[in-house]
Amino acid sequence: MATAAPAFAPLAREEHEALIEVSGLERTFMVGDEPLTVLRGIDFTIPRGAYVAIIGPSGSGKSTLMYQLGCLDTPSAGTVRLAGYDVGSLDDAELAALRNRFIGFVFQAFNLLPRTTAVDNVALPLRYAGVGLRERRRRAREALGRVALSHREDHTPERLSGGERQRVAIARAIVTEPALLLCDEPTGNLDQKVGREIVELFERLNDELGVTVIIVTHDPSLARRVRRVIKLVDGRLVHDGPPTADL
Amino acid sequence: MLDHILSALQALTANKVRSALTMLGVIIGVLAVTLLVSVGDGARAYIDKTLSGIGTNLLIVQPGRRETRGLGGPPTGNISRPLTMDDVTALKRQGTLLRDVSPIVAGGGAIRFENRQRDSTVFGVGAGFGDLRNMHVDVGSFIREEDLTARRRVAVVGRTVAKALFGNDSPLGRTVRISDGRFRIVGILEKKGTSLGFDLDDLVFIPATTASDLFHQDFLSQILTAARNKAEVQQAILQIEEILARRRNGENEVTVQSQDDLIGVLGTVTSAMTAALLAIASVSLLVGGIGIMNIMLVSVRERTREIGVRRALGATRHDILLQFLIEALVLATVGGLIGLGIGGGLIAAVNSAAPDVPLKLSPWIATIAFGASFAVGIASGVVPARRAAELDPVDALRYE
Numbered sequence: 048m049a050t051a052a053p054a055f056a057p058l059a060r061e062e063h064e065a066l067i068e069v070s071g072l073e074r075t076f077m078v079g080d081e082p083l084t085v086l087r088g089i090d091f092t093i094p095r096g097a098y099v100a101i102i103g104p105s106g107s108g109k110s111t112l113m114y115q116l117g118c119l120d121t122p123s124a125g126t127v128r129l130a131g132y133d134v135g136s137l138d139d140a141e142l143a144a145l146r147n148r149f150i151g152f153v154f155q156a157f158n159l160l161p162r163t164t165a166v167d168n169v170a171l172p173l174r175y176a177g178v179g180l181r182e183r184r185r186r187a188r189e190a191l192g193r194v195a196l197s198h199r200e201d202h203t204p205e206r207l208s209g210g211e212r213q214r215v216a217i218a219r220a221i222v223t224e225p226a227l228l229l230c231d232e233p234t235g236n237l238d239q240k241v242g243r244e245i246v247e248l249f250e251r252l253n254d255e256l257g258v259t260v261i262i263v264t265h266d267p268s269l270a271r272r273v274r275r276v277i278k279l280v281d282g283r284l285v286h287d288g289p290p291t292a293d294l
Numbered sequence: 295m296l297d298h299i300l301s302a303l304q305a306l307t308a309n310k311v312r313s314a315l316t317m318l319g320v321i322i323g324v325l326a327v328t329l330l331v332s333v334g335d336g337a338r339a340y341i342d343k344t345l346s347g348i349g350t351n352l353l354i355v356q357p358g359r360r361e362t363r364g365l366g367g368p369p370t371g372n373i374s375r376p377l378t379m380d381d382v383t384a385l386k387r388q389g390t391l392l393r394d395v396s397p398i399v400a401g402g403g404a405i406r407f408e409n410r411q412r413d414s415t416v417f418g419v420g421a422g423f424g425d426l427r428n429m430h431v432d433v434g435s436f437i438r439e440e441d442l443t444a445r446r447r448v449a450v451v452g453r454t455v456a457k458a459l460f461g462n463d464s465p466l467g468r469t470v471r472i473s474d475g476r477f478r479i480v481g482i483l484e485k486k487g488t489s490l491g492f493d494l495d496d497l498v499f500i501p502a503t504t505a506s507d508l509f510h511q512d513f514l515s516q517i518l519t520a521a522r523n524k525a526e527v528q529q530a531i532l533q534i535e536e537i538l539a540r541r542r543n544g545e546n547e548v549t550v551q552s553q554d555d556l557i558g559v560l561g562t563v564t565s566a567m568t569a570a571l572l573a574i575a576s577v578s579l580l581v582g583g584i585g586i587m588n589i590m591l592v593s594v595r596e597r598t599r600e601i602g603v604r605r606a607l608g609a610t611r612h613d614i615l616l617q618f619l620i621e622a623l624v625l626a627t628v629g630g631l632i633g634l635g636i637g638g639g640l641i642a643a644v645n646s647a648a649p650d651v652p653l654k655l656s657p658w659i660a661t662i663a664f665g666a667s668f669a670v671g672i673a674s675g676v677v678p679a680r681r682a683a684e685l686d687p688v689d690a691l692r693y694e
Contacts, residue, residue, distance in 0.1 A: 119606060119687045140610045147608020154691075158603040162308040174297055175608035219607070 066226055066259050067093040067116060071125030074111050085111045087282040088125065093261070095226065098253045100270040100290075101263045103279035110231070112279065113263045117150055117229050118142045130226060147175050151220025151258075155232035157212040159204040159219075165191060166200045169219045176223060190218040194248060210241035217248060221258065228252065230262045234269060246272060302621040316589045317629035319582030320670060324633030324663045326575040331659045332641055333652075334568030340652035341564060344489050345557045349427050351393075351527055352553040355381075355517040355534060359547055375542050376513035379503065382420065385519060388537050391530040393520045394422035399505035400515040405451075405498060406471040407459040414455050416472060416498045418505020419518075426520055429494070434466050434481030441501040448504075450481040452495035472498065475508050527552050576666070582629070583670035590622050590678035601682055602690030615683035622675025623668065630667025634660055 074086040085108045093099055103109040114120040115127050118134050121142075127134040130149055137145065146152075151172075159168045170187035178186070191197055194214040204212050213233065220228055230249065234242030246269060253260045262269065270276050271290045278286035306313040357377045377397075385395045399418030404411050423429070424436040431450060441448050449472065456465045465479045477500060486494035506512050521530035531550045539546045594601070601614055609617075641655045 114688045117606065119691070140612070143605065143608050143610040143613075146606060150606075152603075152606045154603070158599065158691075160600060160603075163304065167304075171604070172607040174301075175604075175610075175613060180297070180300075223608075 064094060065092045065128075066095045066097070066130060067091075068128040069115075069125070072112075072115060072122050072127060073124040074108075074115065074120070075123040085282050086115070089279075089284050091277060091284065091287055093259065095259055096253070096257045097275060098250070098260045098273050099262070099275045099277060100273040101261060101277045101279065102265060102267075102270050104265065106281075107279040108282040109263050109265075109279050113229060113231055113261075116227075116261065117152060118146045143175070147172060147223060149226045151217075151223065151225040151228045153213070153216055153220050153228065153230040153233045155235040157204070157209075157216045157236070159212060159215055161205065162203050164201050164203055165196065165207070165215045165218075168204070168215055169222050172219060172223050186222055187218070190222040191215070193221065193252075194218045208241075209237050210244060213237060213241075213245050214248065217245070217252075221252060221256070224256075226259055228258050228260045230260065232264055232266075233262060234264070234266060242269075298616050298620045299624065301617065302624045305617075305621055306624060312589065313625060316586055316625055317632065319585035320579065320626050320629030320667055321582075321633040321636070323575070323579030323582035323670075324630045324667050325637045326578045327572065327663045327666065328634055328637030328655065328659055329640065330571035330575045331568060331662070332637070332655050334564060334571045335656055335659060336652035336654040337567065338561060338564035339654050341490070341560045342557060345553065345560065347428065347489070349520060349553065351521040351524055351530075352426065353392075353519050353521060353527070353530060353534065354551045355385075355519065355538070356549045356551070357513075357547065359549060375545075375547055377515075377517055377548070378513055379506075381538055381541065382514070382517055384537055384541060385517065385534060389519065389530075389533060391522055391526050391533050393522050394426055395517060395519045396420035396423040396426055397502040397514045398423070398516040398518055399502050399509065399511065401473075401505060401509040401511075403473045403508075404471075405455060405459065407465075407468065410459050412455055412458040412496075414452075414496050414498050416500060416505070418502035418509075419499050420502055423499070423518060426518055429486065430484055431481035432484040433464070434479070436481055437499055437501050442503045445503045445507060446501060447475055447477045448480045448501065449477040450483060450499040451479055452483045452493075452497045453485045454493055454495040455498055456482055472500070473508050475504075521552075527554065579666055579670060583626070583674040586622055586625050586670065587674035587677060589625075590618060590675060591681070593621075594618060594678045594682045597682075598685060598690050598693040601685055602687055602693065605685075605687035606691060611683040614685075615679045618679035618682045619672070619675040622678065623671035626667045626671025626674065627664070630664050630670075633667070634663050637663075 069092070070090050072086055072089040073084065075082050075084045077083070089112065101109050101112060111120070115122060115134070116129070118129060121135045129145060132145060134142070134145070160171070166184060166187045169190050170183040173183040173186060188197065188200060191200055194217050196211060196214050196218065199207060199211060204215070207215065228249065233249070234245055237245060249260050249262065250272070252258055262273065264270060273290065275288065276286060276290045277284060355377065379397060382395050382397045385392060389395065397418070397420050401416045401418070402413065403416050404413050419437055420442060421437055421439045424431070430436070434450070436450055437448065449470065451465060459465065459470065460468065465482060468479050469476050470479060483495065483497070488494065500508070502514065519534070521527040531552065534550050535546050535548060538548050604614060638655055638660070641653050644651055644653050
């Protein structure tokens with residue numbers, strides 16, 4: 048009974064050149080009675096297959112932007128289009144289907160289900176896509192193979208190292224073959240060496256699968272490895288281009 | 295749906311101790327419902343069986359008019375004309391719908407043999423009484439019609455009486471003293487055991503006519519008769535009233551109770567008892583439900599981050615709602631099944647160890663107990679599940 052993806056008009060949209068189009072994006076929250084504007088008119092376009100970092104100091108609005116790109120939140124003004132769909136015009140079930148079909152999330156804290164095996168963790172998004180149990184398991188094993196964790200399939204997160212946990216989370220993110228990998232501080236809870244391995248994994252997935260990767264981070268060394276950096280300060284876009292020395 | 299149930303089981307087994315403790319409330323609740331209702335139901339079945347065993351389509355005629363039907367002693371008030379042997383004769387002659395008619399003269403008294411004595415209930419009866427009441431002799435013969443006509447001093451005794459006075463010797467043909475008369479024992483009743491608290495073997499039957507002499511009482515306590523078949527019970531009652539009214543200047547001065555009336559009245563009592571027990575047991579089930587709701591609320595709070603992650607991975611509000619609702623349902627129904635299993639096991643054990651104890655697990659109790667635990671699951675799951683479903687995905691993901 049997991050909600051199946053609604054009948055998106057498929058190919059025409061998927062062929063759409065830009066994966067993400069953000070224009071005039073504003074997001075305002077009510078803090079008590081005071082409106083607080085966190086995003087103040089953001090415009091950018093991200094084509095398919097791009098490899099992008101979103102950076103900025105704390106409170107710059109980069110997390111809020113990530114939730115917008117992740118279809119977990121909708122704009123107060125302006126538009127966010129993902130694969131041609133106007134995110135602001137969709138209802139809860141449609142947004143859920145859009146996330147399920149187009150986006151793989153990777154979190155700083157891994158966010159795996161405790162006491163649940165790696166393969167069942169990875170298979171979880173397929174459940175919400177309405178895939179049958181056997182097929183879910185098969186595809187989950189395949190995804191674990193891509194992150195070189197086949198030997199840990201039946202381990203629960205408690206028995207895995209930090210790096211292994213993040214690789215399980217990445218397998219979970221790619222198991223639905225999404226167009227976009229949205230990563231929130233993916234190396235924040237890992238030591239440098241393991242963090243670098245994870246970043247290399249993203250680069251490989253970007254190369255091999257052509258999946259668009261967006262990494263939200265405040266780690267300059269991570270930002271220097273990408274081809275394009277979007278920098279926010281105080282809710283405004285202050286830089287959009289190749290990484291520069293003063294990041 | 296199977297997916298939801300499987301993942302609910304997964305979530306619940308991930309926290310075994312908590313799940314087990316949560317279920318305990320429902321287990322105890324369902325166990326209480328099962329056991330207490332079985333007691334009530336068993337009592338009703340026992341009373342039904344006992345009252346059906348005393349005869350078939352019995353009708354009891356009592357002197358005096360009572361407007362309401364029900365249990366109770368002979369109607370009090372103005373008894374202008376008591377029941378007599380002539381009424382019995384009239385019913386026998388004209389009661390075309392009646393199977394048999396027997397007078398009853400109730401009395402009591404000490405029965406003595408040599409230096410042994412027993413206080414028993416003594417009934418003066420007619421020849422038809424034995425067949426009407428399913429009480430037969432297994433040695434000798436019952437009171438006969440000519441015993442009544444000749445007012446003979448003969449007696450039929452129950453097993454308890456026989457044993458008390460004669461030990462293992464045969465009482466047949468012996469002479470005993472009842473009150474101030476000497477009676478010859480002509481029959482011994484087959485063993486009947488106790489019924490509704492009465493020892494049916496502690497009885498003495500003598501001819502009704504002789505009893506009138508003995509107790510200095512020339513009217514009858516009751517007349518016992520029976521309709522020929524079930525369909526004619528109501529007509530038979532009317533016929534009795536008609537025959538007896540004709541002998542009383544057209545006045546209807548008797549009350550006729552049917553066996554079904556007795557069963558109905560006692561059935562009302564046991565139903566009320568069952569309902570009261572069910573109400574008590576329901577309280578414990580309610581407490582069990584509150585326990586589930588409590589734990590589910592805690593669980594939703596603890597798993598806020600998980601809810602956020604599931605939403606990010608593509609779960610709709612509906613998916614989340616179902617997930618928590620089904621977890622509560624699984625807790626309640628598994629608890630219910632366990633409670634039912636324990637209850638059924640206990641009842642089966644009691645039934646095989648003590649067959650006399652009226653305890654009965656009927657399918658309707660099982661159905662109600664399971665249905666109740668299902669309802670408890672829904673009721674206690676709705677609030678937590680809605681709370682989980684209404685969480686904003688971003689807030690849930692940020693929850694520490």
